[in-house]
Amino acid sequence: MFTGLVEELGKVKNMVRTSRSVRLTINANKVVSDVKIGDSIAVNGTCLTVVAHGDDWFTADVMPETVDRTVLSRLKTGDKVNLERTLRVGDRFGGHIVSGHIDGVGTISGKNTNDIAVIVRITAEPQVMRYIVEKGSIAIDGTSLTVVAVGSDWFTVSLIPHTAGLTTVGLKAVGELVNLEADVIGKYVERLMGLSGQQPESKENMNAEFLRLHGFM
Numbered sequence: 001m002f003t004g005l006v007e008e009l010g011k012v013k014n015m016v017r018t019s020r021s022v023r024l025t026i027n028a029n030k031v032v033s034d035v036k037i038g039d040s041i042a043v044n045g046t047c048l049t050v051v052a053h054g055d056d057w058f059t060a061d062v063m064p065e066t067v068d069r070t071v072l073s074r075l076k077t078g079d080k081v082n083l084e085r086t087l088r089v090g091d092r093f094g095g096h097i098v099s100g101h102i103d104g105v106g107t108i109s110g111k112n113t114n115d116i117a118v119i120v121r122i123t124a125e126p127q128v129m130r131y132i133v134e135k136g137s138i139a140i141d142g143t144s145l146t147v148v149a150v151g152s153d154w155f156t157v158s159l160i161p162h163t164a165g166l167t168t169v170g171l172k173a174v175g176e177l178v179n180l181e182a183d184v185i186g187k188y189v190e191r192l193m194g195l196s197g198q199q200p201e202s203k204e205n206m207n208a209e210f211l212r213l214h215g216f217m
Helices: 064-069 161-166 184-195 208-213
Strands: 008-017 022-027 040-043 046-054 057-062 080-085 104-114 117-123 137-140 143-150 154-159 177-182
Touching: 040 057, 104 154, 137 154, 154 161, 177 184
Parallel strands: none
Antiparallel strands: 008 022, 008 080, 022 057, 040 046, 040 080, 046 057, 104 117, 104 177, 117 154, 137 143, 137 177, 143 154
C-alpha cells in the first residue's frame, strides 16, 4: 500500500520491450537506499516488483495487463517518473490509500495558474469518472491530490509549487497522458450497493445511514 506522497523523481535508464511486456530500469537514489529483491515500488503510481537493483538503479517487469492499463509502455529513456516505496507500519499517513493498481489513463487537457497554484484539468473515461467527487481524493501518476471540480468527463486538481516542481503532474504538458487511480472507498461502496440490490447510480440510496451500516462511518 502507498500514500501518494512522491519520494523522488527517478529517470528511465533503459527499457527492454517484448511483444506484450516491458522490462524497465530506473535510476533512483532514495527509494533504492534500503531496497531488496521482491520489494514493491510505485512508478508513476503503478505498483511494480523489484527484480534487480544496484546503488542507484532498480529493474522491474511490466506485464501485459499493466501495459494495457497504464502509460508505462510509452516511457522513453530519460523520462522522469514519480517514485514511492510502500508504506511502513508506524509511518505518517499524509496522503490517502493508494493501492498502485491503475484504473485508467487520463489526458492533461488544460493548465493555468491561480496565484501560487497550478490548476490542472484532466479528461478521463467514464470508468474512472464514476468514482471522482469534488473534494475527494485521486492519485495522478501516483501523486495524492484533492479534486477541485468535476464535469461529465473531466476534473481539476490544484498543485502547490512544491508538488508542481517535484512530480510528473506538474512537469507534464497539455496533451500528455497520466495514470489515474480513484479512491478505493468509492469502489467498495459501489460493490456493496450492488450486492445489496441497490443501483450504484441511485443517489437516494447513498446516505449516512447506508455508510454506517456498511462500516464506512
